[in-house]
Amino acid sequence: xxxxxxxxxxxxxxxxxxxxxxxxxxxxxxxxxxxxxxxxxxxxxxxxxxxxxxxxxxxxxxxxxxxxxxxxxxxxxxxxxxxxxxxxxxxxxxxxxxxxxxxxxxxxxxxxxxxxxxxxxxxxxxxxxxxxxxxxxxxxxxxxxxxxxxxxxxxxxxxxxxxxxxxxxxxxxxxxxxxxxxxxxxxxxxxxxxxxxxxxxxxxxxxxxxxxxxxxx
Numbered sequence: 001x002x003x004x005x006x007x008x009x010x011x012x013x014x015x016x017x018x019x020x021x022x023x024x025x026x027x028x029x030x031x032x033x034x035x036x037x038x039x040x041x042x043x044x045x046x047x048x049x050x051x052x053x054x055x056x057x058x059x060x061x062x063x064x065x066x067x068x069x070x071x072x073x074x075x076x077x078x079x080x081x082x083x084x085x086x087x088x089x090x091x092x093x094x095x096x097x098x099x100x101x102x103x104x105x106x107x108x109x110x111x112x113x114x115x116x117x118x119x120x121x122x123x124x125x126x127x128x129x130x131x132x133x134x135x136x137x138x139x140x141x142x143x144x145x146x147x148x149x150x151x152x153x154x155x156x157x158x159x160x161x162x163x164x165x166x167x168x169x170x171x172x173x174x175x176x177x178x179x180x181x182x183x184x185x186x187x188x189x190x191x192x193x194x195x196x197x198x199x200x201x202x203x204x205x206x207x208x209x210x211x212x213x214x215x216x217x
Contacts, residue, residue, distance in 0.1 A: 004030075006118035006209030011035035013207050013214040014080045014116050020045040023073055025106045026060060027081025028053040028099040031116050035080050036060060050076060052106045053099040054163050070106060079110035083117050083203070084129040084196070088217070090115070090203040091179040095132030095196030098162050104194050107201055115203035119210045126179055130155070130170035131186075132196040137167050139191020146189045147171055150182070166193055 001009070011034025018024050018039065026036060026049045036056065039046075040063035048066035050073055051057040057067050081103055083092040092115065094100050107113050131152070135143045144154040152171035160168050176182050179199030186195040206217040 001209075001211060003118055003120065007031040008034040009214050010116040010118065010207045010209040012038045014114060015039060015042060017078050017080070017112070017114055018042065018046060019077055021047060022077045023047050023068055024049045025076040025079030025081075025110045026051050026056050027079065027103055027106070028056050028097050029082040031082035031118070032056060032080065033059060035116060036063070039063075040065065050106055050109075052081065052102040053097070055097070055099075070109060073109070076106070076110040078112045078114060079107050080114050080116060081107070083115050083121050083198075085123045085126050086115055086117055086121055086203065086206060087123060087126060087179070090206065091126060091197070091199035092202060093126050093129050093131055093196050094198055095134070095168070096129070098132065098134075098157070098160055098168050100132055100196045101134050101162065101164055101194050104198065104201070107198065112204045113201070114205045114207060116207045117209070119208055122208060126176040126197070127174045130172045131174060131176070132157075133169045133171060133186060134162055134164070134166050134193040134195070135169055136191045136193065140167055140169065143189050143191045144169055147186065150174075150185060164193065
């Protein structure tokens with residue numbers, strides 16, 4: 001199976017975790033796009049969705065799925081999203097598509113976070129994929145200097161502005177042995193909105209697309 005076929009398989013498998021008459025938390029990215037395609041097949045059974053990005057919002061609306069503002073929703077039963085890397089302990093790096101802040105907010109509201117990914121995303125140690133950090137624009141250089149002190153090599157993602165109007169620093173060459181501690185350290189830097197480590201609130205379940213089919217962890 002191609003990587004895209006693996007993504008499609010997990011996207012379709014995630015639909016069974018969506019309960020009728022609920023509002024679904026929907027993430028961002030190529031794997032999630034397959035989930036949205038599958039969700040459209042049962043759109044008449046759900047109330048609607050809360051989306052973590054403008055991109056996903058547009059795709060959901062194109063299928064006639066109502067998208068709610070998170071401020072009008074007390075709780076989500078489930079949040080479905082992908083990952084750039086995920087460990088066996090369910091810690092993740094997310095934010096390759098620059099939607100990490102909204103993804104983290106929606107994940108915080110959800111009772112269950114289900115990660116959907118192809119087998120290439122599963123790793124023992126996080127950090128081979130550059131860690132995205134969303135930063136208030138005026139703090140970019142300061143935050144970069146502070147990240148260097150933590151052992152990372154931050155690179156400004158040129159030409160990218162997040163849905164929140166901020167910029168992204170991608171942190172290279174950092175082996176993240178304690179994801180929770182590193183998540184907290186980076187978030188404590190003044191000017192950081194949040195970073196792409198999802199360890200303090202990791203995934204509850206992983207649907208992994210493999211050559212043997214979809215495996216559940």
